[in-house]
Amino acid sequence: MEKNTVARVQEKMEKISAEERITAFREIESCFSKKQALKEAERCLQCINPACINGCPAQVNCKEFIKKILEENFQGALQTILEQNPLPCFTCRACNSEQQCEGNCILAKTGDSIAIRALERFVVENSELKNLNASTSKNNVAIIGSGPAGMAAAIELKKIGVKGKIFELQGNLGGLAINAIPGYRLPKKTAEEQIKWMQGQGIEMEKNFKIGEKKTLSEMLPDFDAVLIATGESQAKKLDANGKELEGIFYWNDFLEKYCHGNGKQGKGKKCVVVGGGDTAMDCARTALRMEYGVTIAYRKNLEFMPCRKKEYNEAIEEGIKFEYLLSPQEFLGNKKIEKIKFQKLEIKKEEFVPTGQTIEMDAELAILAIGQEFDETVFRASMLQGKPLKEGICSTELHGVFLAGDAINQQKTIVHAIQSAKNAVKEIQQFLKDKKQRNEKPEETGLNRHDVLLGA
Ligand SMILES: Cc1cc2nc3c(=O)[nH]c(=O)nc-3n(C[C@H](O)[C@H](O)[C@H](O)COP(=O)(O)OP(=O)(O)OC[C@H]3O[C@@H](n4cnc5c(N)ncnc54)[C@H](O)[C@@H]3O)c2cc1C
Numbered sequence: 001m002e003k004n005t006v007a008r009v010q011e012k013m014e015k016i017s018a019e020e021r022i023t024a025f026r027e028i029e030s031c032f033s034k035k036q037a038l039k040e041a042e043r044c045l046q047c048i049n050p051a052c053i054n055g056c057p058a059q060v061n062c063k064e065f066i067k068k069i070l071e072e073n074f075q076g077a078l079q080t081i082l083e084q085n086p087l088p089c090f091t092c093r094a095c096n097s098e099q100q101c102e103g104n105c106i107l108a109k110t111g112d113s114i115a116i117r118a119l120e121r122f123v124v125e126n127s128e129l130k131n132l133n134a135s136t137s138k139n140n141v142a143i144i145g146s147g148p149a150g151m152a153a154a155i156e157l158k159k160i161g162v163k164g165k166i167f168e169l170q171g172n173l174g175g176l177a178i179n180a181i182p183g184y185r186l187p188k189k190t191a192e193e194q195i196k197w198m199q200g201q202g203i204e205m206e207k208n209f210k211i212g213e214k215k216t217l218s219e220m221l222p223d224f225d226a227v228l229i230a231t232g233e234s235q236a237k238k239l240d241a242n243g244k245e246l247e248g249i250f251y252w253n254d255f256l257e258k259y260c261h262g263n264g265k266q267g268k269g270k271k272c273v274v275v276g277g278g279d280t281a282m283d284c285a286r287t288a289l290r291m292e293y294g295v296t297i298a299y300r301k302n303l304e305f306m307p308c309r310k311k312e313y314n315e316a317i318e319e320g321i322k323f324e325y326l327l328s329p330q331e332f333l334g335n336k337k338i339e340k341i342k343f344q345k346l347e348i349k350k351e352e353f354v355p356t357g358q359t360i361e362m363d364a365e366l367a368i369l370a371i372g373q374e375f376d377e378t379v380f381r382a383s384m385l386q387g388k389p390l391k392e393g394i395c396s397t398e399l400h401g402v403f404l405a406g407d408a409i410n411q412q413k414t415i416v417h418a419i420q421s422a423k424n425a426v427k428e429i430q431q432f433l434k435d436k437k438q439r440n441e442k443p444e445e446t447g448l449n450r451h452d453v454l455l456g457a
Helices: 007-012 034-042 051-055 062-070 074-084 088-094 106-110 116-125 148-159 188-200 217-223 252-259 279-290 310-319 382-387 415-439 448-455
Strands: 140-144 163-167 204-206 226-229 249-251 271-275 294-298 322-324 327-335 337-349 352-363 366-369 402-404
Touching: 034 062, 034 116, 051 062, 062 074, 062 116, 074 088, 074 116, 088 116, 088 188, 088 415, 140 148, 140 217, 148 163, 148 188, 148 415, 188 204, 217 226, 226 415, 249 252, 252 279, 252 366, 271 279, 271 352, 279 294, 279 310, 279 366, 327 352, 337 366, 402 415
Parallel strands: 140 163, 140 226, 163 204, 226 402, 249 366, 271 294, 271 366, 294 322
Antiparallel strands: 327 337, 337 352
């Protein structure tokens, strides 16, 4: 598990008690008051070489926005953040700041880093988003996927005067920020308000539009100057075990999509077992707990290896979730509906986790499998290089005019990394459009023929 470098920062964010929070999906953390924000901003050393900026994957100038808070110029502070991060409404709630800006703050060495994420939240809630420039360029870009990467790309394109239109497979917009991150950490209305603001800026969004089904990439390309694929990685890694078809067994994506903002308390008196040890497992477990299930997390290694954030683990423990280690699911038992999960017990031998030959059974009326995420390869034909970019570290693909951003290409699957890769993709698209203009390409020379060949259209 990650080292908690900034334990005292956690204490500064006011949280509702564990007893109260498990009764509903109400947001756990509350925003700093003006007095708290000014007091915290005053502690910033305004370092000559601020490590917090490099600690932020989007390179937000934390030093500068904190200075503006001290000057009580909250609107100016927001503008500083927006220069690098078009979606602070998400990052101020969901960033893993202990490992990023705050973890790099010079005061982290004393265990008392500046609470940068809490200050960002204060700024977001005490200022307002201003209108973006009107689109000036004739170029238009199709953005596939409305998650943080697609949203960030649409805003960044608009900043440079280019029109981006979002196409989303789902009936709602926002990607995992709305369909997976539970409301007690990231309220649904945060994404809804951001989307409303974007639509008010003239950014078009079309729902229920699956690329690959409604239209193929090659069918889209003649209508757009470039296409950005920001389809994420929201498929669940599957488990092949006997009984997997029983009712009451969910993969994390289906479960969270249905329940992450609360949807009934059907768990009273029932047991839920969540299989996994990452942040997604914690979110599933804490969501099920709020539905009144008695919840146990079963992880195949031991606590030391559990990949979730320490903050999430601590909060899960406070809320009453039980943990069982060294268990690997073998079979689901029940009659139509799941009743038990049979686990193989594991032990550590020469640093390997190996089966002991013994099994145990755990009661479960609900089983949630959170053992990993995958890119949806069916979105593209195999010729799309399975969604891989041309070279590591860039967003261009071997398809001329087609770019990738977000979880679909990122090693680190977080909102702030999705935002940064969208910024990178927009820079590459801008260069591509500039080159295209210079060459004054005719349609036959755009590579469209090459697309058609690659996509088998
Ligand atoms: C349970 C959970 C909790 C998380 N918690 C955090 C957190 O606290 N902090 C954090 O920073 N990150 C967190 N993450 C990660 C974060 O949500 C992702 O890194 C981020 O959403 C990635 O953004 P994206 O736009 O690349 O992809 P997504 O958010 O997955 O959005 C992709 C969008 O593309 C759409 N799409 C897919 N295929 C098609 C198609 N063929 N046609 C049209 N549209 C399509 C999808 O429906 C989706 O809306 C969490 C993830 C999960 C699963």
